[in-house]
Amino acid sequence: MHLLVRKRLVALLLPMLLPVLGLLVAAVWLGYSVAAQIAAYPGQPPHWGDVLVAALPALVMLLLLAAMAHLAARNALAPWITLAQSVQARSPKDLGQIAIAPEDPMEVRTMAEALNRLFARAHAERNAQQRFIADAAHQLRTPLAALQSQVEAWALMAHAAPEKTIHLPAQQVDQLRQASRRTTQLANQLLALSRVDSRLGQGEAAQRVDLKSLCETLLESFLDSALEKGLDLGLEAESAHVSGHEWLLRELISNLLDNAIKYTPAGGQVTLRCGKHVGDERQVRAYVEVEDDGPGVPVGEYTRLTQRFYRVPGAQAEGTGLGLAIAEEIAQEHGAALYFGKGANEAGMKVQLLFGE
Incomplete structure (x- = not known):
């Protein structure tokens, strides 16, 4: 060079x-x-x-x-x-390609090609942001409309009542609570995704992350929700370290645990693992794994699980379809990959985060 x-x-x-x-x-x-x-x-x-x-x-x-x-x-x-x-002379919104003439010197063509690559990435990020805003608005519209229509109906009933008060059945209150929880969860997931996208673009310096310590901390934070549902939440942790961003990896593993706890029926088992994996070529790679014995996901749906706002048809638990999309982006930032498969005894679901060398 x-x-x-x-x-x-x-x-x-x-x-x-x-x-x-x-x-x-x-x-x-x-x-x-x-x-x-x-x-x-x-x-x-x-x-x-x-x-x-x-x-x-x-x-x-x-x-x-x-x-x-x-x-x-x-x-x-x-x-x-x-x-x-x-x-x-370009407008700030003009991300079109710069014309390159064959007679231009090599160093000028090289610079123009580098600028074109930069413009292409900026154009792709702008399109992704626009799609994200459109998808977020579409996803928020449904639960907010349901909440508004329910509250409007109750308000009309209250104004029409002689004493300006009404009595609501517990079932309707539970439905309202579930709708508000889903809206809150969706808003939090959207904020998390936006935060991940913005922070990944800043190029923060990576640090040494202790996966075992991180998994132990996350197990404690999810223990109450697992016990409340009657699940057996366990941890199998070995010492492993990776280079990356601890807050991002915490977000990733939290999404995997949240999905497992949410979709595993009462009385089931969820296991969080971390350690070092020895590959076929004797390569030692760190990994994090979440396994459950819930209903699982058809193999044909694995490739679509990380798409934003995608939910497996027939899924019973409430979800936003953003957890695995966030996990996928964080994994790519850390040079890692998500792998989906069946759990133990061909039941449930196992999600493995496998880091690079």
């Missing part, structure tokens, strides 16, 4: 070499002519007319060579100036 840069630099400066050398020769000739005229009349004031006549060829050469040097520099920098003007 350094050799290529040196070659291109030499190719850029070579056309200017002759004018620069000519300028040096003309300057030396001019100085020599002036000194010779002064030496010809020692002790007397120099005849500046003779000096000017002797130096005139050198002055003309200086002017010509200066013009040649200017033209050479202008021709060498012209493609860069054109590229800079093209970028500067």
Whole structure:
């Protein structure tokens, strides 16, 4: 790479070499002519007319060579100036590709291609953000409309009642509570996804993360919800460390545990594991695994589980379809991958997060 840069630099400066050398020769000739005229009349004031006549060829050469040097520099920098003007004239919303001419120098084409790649990524991120906003608005519209219609109906009933009060059955109150919980969960998941997207783009420095300690902390935080549902929540942890962002990995594992607890029926079992996995080629890789003995997911649905807002048809538990999408983005940021499979005895679901080397 350094050799290529040196070659291109030499190719850029070579056309200017002759004018620069000519300028040096003309300057030396001019100085020599002036000194010779002064030496010809020692002790007397120099005849500046003779000096000017002797130096005139050198002055003309200086002017010509200066013009040649200017033209050479202008021709060498012209493609860069054109590229800079093209970028500067763009609107902030214009992420179209920069036109690249075959006759442009290699270094200019390389810079233009790098800018085009940057524009392409920015365009893809903008489209993804627009899709996210549209999807979020669509997902929030349904539960909010249900809440509003229910509350409006109760308000009309209350105003129509003689005492301006009504008595609500416990079933309707439970339905309202479930709808509000789902709306709150969806809003929290959307905020989490937005936070993950924004923080991943900032390029924070990775740190050493202790997976065993992280899993132990998460087990304690999910223990109450598992006991409330009558689940056996266990931990099988071995020492393992990875390079990454602890708060992001906490979000990822939390989503996996939340899904397992949510979809596993009462009396079931959920196990959180972490440690080191030895691959077929004797490669040692850290992993985190969540396994349950719930209803599981058909194998044909595995490839769609990480799509935003996607929910498996027939799923009984309430969900937003964002948990695994968030987990997938965090996994990719850490050079890891999510793998889905059957649990023990071909029952339930097992989700494994396998890190790179």
